[in-house]
Amino acid sequence: xxxxxxxxxxxxxxxxxxxxxxxxxxxxxxxxxxxxxxxxxxxxxxxxxxxxxxxxxxxxxxxxxxxxxxxxxxxxxxxxxxxxxxxxxxxxxxxxxxxxxxxxxxxxxxxxxxxxxxxxxxxxxxxxxxxxxxxxxxxxxxxxxxxxxxxxxxxxxxxxxxxxxxxxxxxxxxxxxxxxxxxxxxxxxxxxxxxxxxxxxxxxxxxxxxxxxxxxxxxxxxxxxxxxxxxxxxxxxxxxxxxxxxxxxxxxxxxxxxxxxxxxxxxxxxxxxxxxxxxxxxxxxxxxxxxxxxxxxxxxxxxxxxxxxxxxxxxxxxxxxxxxxxxxxxxxxxxxxxxxxxxxxxxxxxxxxxxxxxxxxxxxxxxxxxxxxxxxxxxxxxxxxxxxxxxxxxxxxxxxxxxxxxxxxxxxxxxxxxxxxxxxxxxxxxxxxxxxxxxxxxxxxxxx
Amino acid sequence: xxxxxxxxxxxxxxxxxxxxxxxxxxxxxxxxxxxxxxxxxxxxxxxxxxxxxxxxxxxxxxxxxxxxxxxxxxxxxxxxxxxxxxxxxxxxxxxxxxxxxxxxxxxxxxxxxxxxxxxxxxxxxxxxxxxxxxxxxxxxxxxxxxxxxxxxxxxxxxxxxxxxxxxxxxxxxxxxxxxxxxxxxxxxxxxxxxxxxxxxxxxxxxxxxxxxxxxxxxxxxxxxxxxxxxxxxxxxxxxxxxxxxxxxxxxxxxxxxxxxxxxxxxxxxxxxxxxxxxxxxxxxxxxxxxxxxxxxxxxxxxxxxxxxxxxxxxxxxxxxxxxxxxxxxxxxxxxxxxxxxxxxxxxx
Numbered sequence: 001x002x003x004x005x006x007x008x009x010x011x012x013x014x015x016x017x018x019x020x021x022x023x024x025x026x027x028x029x030x031x032x033x034x035x036x037x038x039x040x041x042x043x044x045x046x047x048x049x050x051x052x053x054x055x056x057x058x059x060x061x062x063x064x065x066x067x068x069x070x071x072x073x074x075x076x077x078x079x080x081x082x083x084x085x086x087x088x089x090x091x092x093x094x095x096x097x098x099x100x101x102x103x104x105x106x107x108x109x110x111x112x113x114x115x116x117x118x119x120x121x122x123x124x125x126x127x128x129x130x131x132x133x134x135x136x137x138x139x140x141x142x143x144x145x146x147x148x149x150x151x152x153x154x155x156x157x158x159x160x161x162x163x164x165x166x167x168x169x170x171x172x173x174x175x176x177x178x179x180x181x182x183x184x185x186x187x188x189x190x191x192x193x194x195x196x197x198x199x200x201x202x203x204x205x206x207x208x209x210x211x212x213x214x215x216x217x218x219x220x221x222x223x224x225x226x227x228x229x230x231x232x233x234x235x236x237x238x239x240x241x242x243x244x245x246x247x248x249x250x251x252x253x254x255x256x257x258x259x260x261x262x263x264x265x266x267x268x269x270x271x272x273x274x275x276x277x278x279x280x281x282x283x284x285x286x287x288x289x290x291x292x293x294x295x296x297x298x299x300x301x302x303x304x305x306x307x308x309x310x311x312x313x314x315x316x317x318x319x320x321x322x323x324x325x326x327x328x329x330x331x332x333x334x335x336x337x338x339x340x341x342x343x344x345x346x347x348x349x350x351x352x353x354x355x356x357x358x359x360x361x362x363x364x365x366x367x368x369x370x371x372x373x374x375x376x377x378x379x380x381x382x383x384x385x386x387x388x389x390x391x392x393x394x395x396x397x398x399x400x401x402x403x404x405x406x407x408x409x410x411x412x413x414x415x416x417x418x419x420x421x422x423x424x425x426x427x428x429x430x431x432x433x434x435x436x437x438x439x440x441x442x443x444x445x446x447x448x
Numbered sequence: 449x450x451x452x453x454x455x456x457x458x459x460x461x462x463x464x465x466x467x468x469x470x471x472x473x474x475x476x477x478x479x480x481x482x483x484x485x486x487x488x489x490x491x492x493x494x495x496x497x498x499x500x501x502x503x504x505x506x507x508x509x510x511x512x513x514x515x516x517x518x519x520x521x522x523x524x525x526x527x528x529x530x531x532x533x534x535x536x537x538x539x540x541x542x543x544x545x546x547x548x549x550x551x552x553x554x555x556x557x558x559x560x561x562x563x564x565x566x567x568x569x570x571x572x573x574x575x576x577x578x579x580x581x582x583x584x585x586x587x588x589x590x591x592x593x594x595x596x597x598x599x600x601x602x603x604x605x606x607x608x609x610x611x612x613x614x615x616x617x618x619x620x621x622x623x624x625x626x627x628x629x630x631x632x633x634x635x636x637x638x639x640x641x642x643x644x645x646x647x648x649x650x651x652x653x654x655x656x657x658x659x660x661x662x663x664x665x666x667x668x669x670x671x672x673x674x675x676x677x678x679x680x681x682x683x684x685x686x687x688x689x690x691x692x693x694x695x696x697x698x699x700x701x702x703x704x705x706x707x708x709x710x711x712x713x714x715x716x717x718x719x720x721x722x723x724x725x726x727x728x729x730x731x732x733x734x735x736x737x738x739x740x741x742x743x744x745x746x747x748x749x750x751x752x753x754x755x756x757x758x759x760x761x762x763x764x765x766x767x768x769x770x771x772x773x774x775x776x777x778x779x780x781x782x783x784x785x786x787x788x789x790x791x792x793x794x795x796x
Contacts, residue, residue, distance in 0.1 A: 089688050089698070096682055100531050103582075113691055130579060145486050147498060155481040162477045187673040191680055191701070194689065216474050225640075225647070228492060234585035236578045238492060242640020242647060277639055288489050295648065297495045297568040299575035306565065306631070312553025314565060314630055317648050318637035332675070333686035334696040342695055351639075352652070359660065364669030368662045397669060403660055411656035413672060419655045427637065435674070441699050443680075446673040 009058055089113070092123055095183070095195045103131035106177070108198025111328045111347070116374070117172070117382040119201035121258050126265045127177050127199065127279060129300070130235035135285055137261075137269040140232065142253065144217045146224065147292035153218025160255065160269055166208045169252060171275070172381045174202040174349045176321045178278030178305050181428040185417075188444045192333035196432065196444065197326045200347070202382035205273045206256025210246050213253065214291065221247065224291035228298075229272045232287035238298040239281045240317065241274055243291070250275050253286060275380040276351030277319045278426070280305055310421035321351035323410050324429035325358055325385070325402035336440035339393040344371075348383045350404035355383040357403040362389065364397035364433065364447050365412070371400070396436040397447060414448040491586075493574040497619065500573065504614030505595025507602040513592055514599050517581045526603050529559065536603040538564040539626035544606060547629035563604045567631045569622045573597055715790040722779045724787065730795050737768045739795045746792060756788045757781075 056062060092107035099105035109125040119125075126132075137160045146152035177199035183189040190196055210227070227241040245251050254273045255261060262268040267284030274281045280300050295301075295317060306314040325348035330336055348355045354377050359368040371387040385400070402410045413430040420427075433447040493499040515524060522528050526536035538561045543549045549564045551557030557564060566572060577593045579585045588596070598613035606624050607613070613621065622628065633648045636655060641647030681701050683689075690698030719725050727735040746752035759767075761784060763775035779787070 086692070089690055089692070091689075093683075093689065101582075104532070110689065112689070113694075130582070130585065143481055143485065143489055145481060145490055147494070155486050156478040157481045157485065158478045165477055166474060188675045189679055191675055191683055192686060192689065195683060212474075213478075216478060230489075230492070234579060236491075236585070238574075238578075242638065244640040244647075290490065290492065292494070294494060294496065296492060297571050298492075299571055299579075302568050302571040302631075303562055303566050303575075307635075308552065308560070309632075310553065312548065312550070312630065313632040314552075315635045315637070316567075316631040316633055318635055320637045320639050320652070322637070322654060330696045333683075333699050333701070334690060335699045336696055357660070359662070364671075366665055366669065368660075368665070401658070401660070408654055409658035409660050411658045414670075415656045415658055435671075442696075444675045445671050448670045448672040 009060065090123065092126060093194060095190060098183070104129055106179075106199060108194045109201050111193045111198050111200065111326070112331050112334065114328070115384075117202050117347070117384050118258060119203060121203065121260070121263050121266070124201040124203065124257075124263065124266055125177070125199045128233070128265075129237050130233055132265050133233060133285070134264040135232065135269060140269050140285075140287070142213075142270060142286060143288045144213055145288070145290055146219075147228075147290055151220050151224040151291050151293065152214075156213075156217050158213070163208055163253065163270070164255060166212060168206055168208055168256075170204055170206040170256065171252075171273075172202065172204045172378050173273060173275045174200065174321075174380065174382045175279045175282055176200045176324075176349070176351075178280060178318070178321070178426040181430070181432075182425045184430075184446070185424055185428055186422040188446055191444060193326060193328050193331040193432075196332065197347075199279070200349075200382075202349075203257045204259070205252070205254040207252045207254030207270075207273065209249050210251045210253055210272070210289065211249055213289070214246065219291055223293055226292045226295055227251075228288075228290040228292060228296050229281070229283040229286060230288040230290070231267075231283045232285040236287075237280075237283060237300060238296060239283060239300060240295040240298065241272075241277075241281060245274065245277075253289075276321060276353075278305070278321055281319060305426060307420065307424040307426045309424070315424075318427060321349070322427065322429045323350035323352065323355070323402045323404040323408050324348070325355075325400040325410060326432045327360070327398050327400050327434060330398070330436070330442045331434050332442055332444040334442045336391060336436065336442065338440070339391050342389045342391060343386055344389045344398065345384065345386045346371075346400050348373075348385055348400070348402040349381065350402065350406075350408070351380060352408065353405040354379055355402055356405050356407075358383070358385040359401045359403075360385075360387045361399045361401070362396050365399050365431070368401065391436070393438060395438060397445065398434045398436065398442075399431050399447065401431055412448065413446050491574075491578055493570045493577070495568045495570045497570060497615070500570070500615050500618065501577075501590035502615050503590035503594050504612050504616075505591050505593070505598050506612045507595075507598045507607065507609050509592075510595035510597070510599025510602075513588075513596050517584075517588075518596065521582055526561075526600055534559065534561040535600060536563055537561050539604060541605070543626035544624050547625065547627065549627045549630060552627070552630065563600070563606075563626060565627055565630070567625060567628045569597075569618060569625055572600070573618070712790070712795065715786060715795070718783055719787055719790075719795075722776070722783060722787065727773070735771055736773055739791045741768075742791055743794055752792055753785075753788055756792070757784050760784060760788065 090110040090113040092109060094105055094107050107126040109119055109123050140160060142158045142163065145155035180199035181196055184196055221243065225243045227243060227246055229239055229241060231237045241251060252273050254271055255269055257266060262271060270286045271284045272282050272286050301317060306316050307318050308314050325346060327344060327346035329345045344360060348358045358371045358373060360371050361368045369387060371385040374384040377383050410429060410431055416430045433445050434442050435445040436442050521531040522535050527534050538551055538557050539549050552564060573593060576596055577588060594613045598607065598611055601607045601621060602609055602611060607621065634650055636650050636653040638649035642649055642651030685702045687698035687700040729738045731740050732738045746756060760776050763773045765772035
């Protein structure tokens with residue numbers, strides 16, 4: 001791609017610099033097709049009105065484009081609006097080789113092109129354990145029962161009609177898979193922020209606090225200290241949640257996501273929201289809540305989602321997503337257009353509360369500057385940070401470091417590996433580094 | 449503005465504070481679950497075996513069932529790494545004695561299997577019962593689950609070949625699990641009460657303690673790892689995974705030829721998934737004509753694409769010999785279009 005093609009709207013220096021250096025070199029090296037194409041392009045330029053000539057200005061300004069000189073489309077042309085056709089690049093994508101069955105795989109959210117803190121519902125990351133279904137809400141039921149009768153006055157069944165009559169809450173929370181960044185424990189493995197950090201999304205969820213339902217069933221909080229959440233999919237995935245989180249009112253049974261119902265891939269019509277805890281506990285297609293007096297050691301807390309330590313022990317029931325951040329623009333697999341000013345932008349989050357501060361380094365962590373946080377800053381939600389940067393064209397290593405309201409500072413790779421080794425898979429919240437080279441290409445590196 | 453009289457105001461406050469505990473207040477919402485309903489859905493089995501159904505199954509019966517229902521994904525001996533990570537292998541007689549899988553810390557284990565990790569036998573029973581087989585979850589009867597689990601335990605050399613696993617002896621088997629002592633909850637990532645207070649973990653104490661240093665924080669920058677070249681291109685054309693405008697562009701990772709190659713590979717994959725490659729070769733006849741022959745016959749025909757799409761969809765006989773081509777209604781229209789365009793443009 002030539003410099004000119006890369007930056008539309010910049011006026012072409014004409015006529016003596018009509019060919020870029022790159023194109024001149026191509027001609028010099030015998031690639032005459034390049035020259036032919038250039039002349040064809042020049043011919044096309046001559047055929048257009050004189051106003052379009054570069055010396056007078058940008059043809060996009062001098063000549064009104066069709067959308068300014070014709071009638072547009074009527075309302076409700078798209079009854080459910082879709083993104084512009086020019087936005088086809090930003091899609092959920094799988095990482096090749098990560099899983100061999102689509103029903104038990106992951107698709108990553110394209111963080112490299114998203115703004116603010118809300119993930120568009122259609123780009124929310126996916127993780128299914130036995131495929132997804134589009135469940136008929138009129139046939140969906142939520143059962144609440146006890147592992148024995150003494151823990152609950154009565155087991156109950158709720159329909160969506162009934163759940164949606166109850167007092168609701170709407171809260172913005174991040175959800176991050178425990179295995180996010182898990183490919184990178186040992187070494188750099190994937191090229192872009194979509195694949196390093198894209199098992200991360202943030203939505204406004206609407207639903208009923210679980211404590212409302214448990215109390216409606218007459219739960220005995222003294223005995224029932226654990227909750228088992230179960231899905232209605234084939235895997236009927238189950239996870240243990242501590243009753244303390246339920247009692248605090250934080251955990252809720254959600255049907256709404258970003259103003260509409262949940263998307264099928266995200267649990268339609270009902271999922272659990274467990275703020276600050278890894279995504280696997282946010283059981284989708286939620287069909288049953290059991291209160292119990294001990295943890296359940298389900299498959300996804302006894303075979304998977306356990307963190308291997310260097311001494312051969314596995315950490316079990318590791319759930320909280322600790323403070324973490326990543327720069328999304330510029331990030332791996334992107335190329336800066338030119339020297340000069342950039343708004344470096346990224347995301348920070350903590351499973352222990354609000355983000356207090358984010359610092360950014362441009363020299364691989366030797367010196368740091370505090371970034372601007374875009375408000376309002378919310379509990380266990382993504383927080384957008386921005387910082388000014390003038391790139392002088394020399395190599396740089398960009399990093400971000402989150403600090404949460406508990407004072408916890410996001411660790412370096414060196415610090416994390418020292419205690420957990422490189423085989424944990426889960427809960428990698430190390431500081432991410434992006435290396436910028438003279439050409440402007442940004443790539444994934446790890447700084448210890 | 450409406451003003452509460454004082455007694456009414458006090459009453460309003462009182463009822464608000466009791467809303468959360470008095471379940472009668474949500475009148476008309478929810479109904480008691482019947483015992484049959486609870487029985488139908490409450491299938492979980494806990495580590496103390498609460499919820500375990502009565503039943504039994506032999507290693508021998510398990511072997512038959514496994515071959516029939518499980519081996520296509522997991523391999524006949526639970527060893528396969530083709531579809532899922534392996535179920536069996538990786539433990540020793542000594543591990544069964546100690547309850548700690550030595551390979552997990554010695555580095556001798558090439559890959560963790562289910563039995564190198566799991567510390568609770570209830571977990572395996574529960575998951576087979578609720579989620580297996582992959583395409584027909586919850587179709588196994590309790591006796592079948594016991595049998596399949598017995599077979600897996602035998603593969604792991606935990607029980608002998610003539611063993612019959614049952615709700616009566618599963619507690620004894622638990623005491624032989626090779627990694628039964630392999631879990632720790634001494635960490636700060638449990639969001640509930642700490643072990644000291646009757647819960648799990650250390651009460652949320654983190655295991656790293658970075659400092660928010662701002663100036664001259666270290667003498668030099670140590671790069672531990674950079675992106676390997678194969679990983680740069682393994683995720684396709686990165687240029688096309690970013691906007692074509694804005695402050696940056698996606699880096700071009702594949703040349704135009706590589707991009708065509710990747711597209712070809714993708715379409716070949718689609719053709720394989722759609723079942724086409726069972727009868728057609730790209731460069732050779734199998735049952736049906738090779739795609740090179742198809743492209744040659746339709747070359748230069750302007751309506752080739754439409755005609756071929758219709759033919760593939762409906763199936764047909766006679767054009768290429770006597771073997772009929774079955775209809776392919778299962779292939780989505782857009783996929784059909786991609787496939788036909790690929791064939792006509794000289795598939796590779």
